[in-house]
């Protein structure tokens with residue numbers, strides 16, 4: 001199965017190994033997905049690559065905990081668009097609406113007093129994302145985590161913005 005979007009010039013896999021940190025176990029996970037040649041977030045493949053339960057399922061999105069959460073987080077949830085799309089321009093009005101409702105519901109349910117919403121889209125060469133299939137992250141960091149106390153181990157997220 002090939003990516004549906006014709007807007008992307010980088011002919012590719014469904015994942016970007018360049019954006020998985022070398023030496024990290026996630027790198028070998030992505031490497032295996034490259035070999036399998038499938039999209040790990042498409043509904044028919046998700047269960048094979050993602051072992052966390054689906055916490056919420058709507059018409060357009062499903063919610064699950066990230067299998068590989070960033071360091072020093074209280075919550076790291078993924079909101080995965082059910083249909084394989086890669087670009088933000090492909091999100092329909094109804095899907096946006098559902099995303100908004102889902103975020104509201106989640107932040108209440110998980111008691112997220114402060115957090116970040118990250119949605120990278122399109123060519124991963126520009127975004128730092130490792131999975132092309134469109135998904136959003138909701139992250140609540142843990143500022144009391146020991147990694148935040150040491151500037152050398154300051155945990156970070158790779159999201160290229162400029």
Ligand SMILES: [Zn+2]
Pocket residue numbers: 039040041042043083084085133
């Ligand atoms: Zn997909």
